[in-house]
Amino acid sequence: MSKVRVLVGTRKGAFVLTSDGKRKDWQVSGPHFAGWEMYHVKGSPVDPNRIYASQCSGWFGQVIQRSNDGGQTWEPVGNKFAYEGVPGTHQWYDGTAHPWEFKRVWHLEPSLTDPDTVYAGIEDAAIFRTTDGGQNWNELAGLREHGSGPRWQPGAGGMCLHTIILDPSDPQRMFIAISAAGAFRTDDGGKTWKPINQGLRSQYIPDPNAEVGHCVHHVAMHPSRPGTLYMQKHWDVMRSDNAGDLWHEVSGNLPTDFGFVIDVHAHEPETIYVVPIKSDSEHFPLDGKLQVFRSRTGGNEWEPLTKGLPQSDCYVNVLRDAMAVDSLDKCGVYFGTTGGQVYASPDAGDTWAPIVRDLPAVLSVEVQTLP
Amino acid sequence: MTQQRQIRVELPQHLRNLAQVKGEVALTVEGAVTQRSVLDALEARYPMLCGTIRDHDTQQRRPFLRFFACEEDLSHESPDAPLPEAIATAAEPLLIIGAIAGG
Numbered sequence: 068m069s070k071v072r073v074l075v076g077t078r079k080g081a082f083v084l085t086s087d088g089k090r091k092d093w094q095v096s097g098p099h100f101a102g103w104e105m106y107h108v109k110g111s112p113v114d115p116n117r118i119y120a121s122q123c124s125g126w127f128g129q130v131i132q133r134s135n136d137g138g139q140t141w142e143p144v145g146n147k148f149a150y151e152g153v154p155g156t157h158q159w160y161d162g163t164a165h166p167w168e169f170k171r172v173w174h175l176e177p178s179l180t181d182p183d184t185v186y187a188g189i190e191d192a193a194i195f196r197t198t199d200g201g202q203n204w205n206e207l208a209g210l211r212e213h214g215s216g217p218r219w220q221p222g223a224g225g226m227c228l229h230t231i232i233l234d235p236s237d238p239q240r241m242f243i244a245i246s247a248a249g250a251f252r253t254d255d256g257g258k259t260w261k262p263i264n265q266g267l268r269s270q271y272i273p274d275p276n277a278e279v280g281h282c283v284h285h286v287a288m289h290p291s292r293p294g295t296l297y298m299q300k301h302w303d304v305m306r307s308d309n310a311g312d313l314w315h316e317v318s319g320n321l322p323t324d325f326g327f328v329i330d331v332h333a334h335e336p337e338t339i340y341v342v343p344i345k346s347d348s349e350h351f352p353l354d355g356k357l358q359v360f361r362s363r364t365g366g367n368e369w370e371p372l373t374k375g376l377p378q379s380d381c382y383v384n385v386l387r388d389a390m391a392v393d394s395l396d397k398c399g400v401y402f403g404t405t406g407g408q409v410y411a412s413p414d415a416g417d418t419w420a421p422i423v424r425d426l427p428a429v430l431s432v433e434v435q436t437l438p
Numbered sequence: 439m440t441q442q443r444q445i446r447v448e449l450p451q452h453l454r455n456l457a458q459v460k461g462e463v464a465l466t467v468e469g470a471v472t473q474r475s476v477l478d479a480l481e482a483r484y485p486m487l488c489g490t491i492r493d494h495d496t497q498q499r500r501p502f503l504r505f506f507a508c509e510e511d512l513s514h515e516s517p518d519a520p521l522p523e524a525i526a527t528a529a530e531p532l533l534i535i536g537a538i539a540g541g
Contacts, residue, residue, distance in 0.1 A: 124452065127536075
């Protein structure tokens with residue numbers, strides 16, 4: 068029988084949640100790296116027992132951990148993230164020039180084909196790659212040196228590169244997203260990058276239609292349709308059907324189109340999920356009701372999913388990397404909250420139940436479907 | 439012949455966990471016993487601590503860490519200044535302390 072392993076990063080440690088294919092009874096392991104901020108924990112698609120974790124602290128900086136046994140034991144690997152050359156400046160919150168400085172790793176994206184190759188998205192925004200299992204990290208500097216860097220600026224969480232999507236049909240193509248610069252694509256394995264923000268409109272930058280400066284919160288793709296991308300922007304849910312060359316809004320009937328997470332059903336590429344958040348100044352659900360919204364039409368037409376979720380007095384947030392899906396049938400959907408709950412739906416969102424209720428604030432959720 | 443000294447270092451809990459040590463760390467330092475030579479010896483013995491106490495490249499102390507010894511704050515001393523004799527003779531440990539900053 069298949070199993071699922073949910074990898075949860077929190078403000079004070081990492082947790083590994085496991086269950087059988089019914090996804091009803093769960094075992095909780097953790098906290099791993101107790102007391103540290105665990106921004107992201109993700110397994111290799113080609114070797115599920117190989118897991119990488121970003122561990123960081125305001126006191127002690129960045130550590131990268133690697134497990135070869137599915138998260139039971141860990142070993143620290145390389146933690147040196149040095150920008151290529153002189154990194155220059157980006158915009159600070161007040162528009163002044165501010166030097167690029169490494170702060171932390173937000174996202175780790177293991178290669179689709181090699182367990183020793185991993186991409187890291189960091190703050191201040193840049194993308195790094197290791198090809199030796201995390202011992203050494205080298206910047207793919209073509210992104211930061213694209214030329215628009217001086218116009219990038221931090222969002223409230225910092226100037227982070229938080230999304231990395233590898234195209235399963237084209238090993239040379241990757242997508243990344245930065246708050247607040249926007250989305251970028253490479254078609255040559257990371258040597259050169261182009262902004263893919265046409266169609267985005269953001270009122271909080273001087274030119275709402277600018278090439279860069281958009282606060283993209285997350286991007287998702289279904290592997291069977293790598294040309295179709297879904298985006299939760301600061302405000303607006305967006306869709307592109309040409310690999311990001313042009314976006315159009317699909318917020319439709321959402322009660323608010325601010326939010327952080329977005330994800331795609333494992334077997335239905337037109338079924339997508341978001342968690343609407345009231346506004347950029349009130350980071351909690353509308354009216355204290357935690358609702359996932361599902362669209363079965365690739366956007367525009369959305370239905371609220373509430374069964375099993377708190378429908379009163381709920382004022383948590385769901386952060387950008389804190390939603391994931393498994394590939395069982397029916398598709399499981401998972402998300403974590405800043406209140407420390409991790410909710411699971413074993414039926415594609417129809418019903419929900421908390422796996423855990425009282426973890427530290429959840430920063431990230433990933434799921435592995437195991438044989 | 440360069441003199442070798444046995445010295446003692448006390449790490450904060452999170453770094454003890456990271457290095458998988460309990461209690462104090464005993465180290466052998468060659469030559470003058472300074473912040474730099476102690477940290478060089480510490481990082482050589484426990485490479486997972488590289489970057490967690492001082493910057494990989496600049497070797498500057500991370501801003502939320504302090505170095506105490508013999509009831510003195512040595513955080514702002516030169517990294518190449520000799521540490522107190524009590525450290526060099528292992529009568530006292532060098533304390534690496536996380537600044538009290540809550541959270």
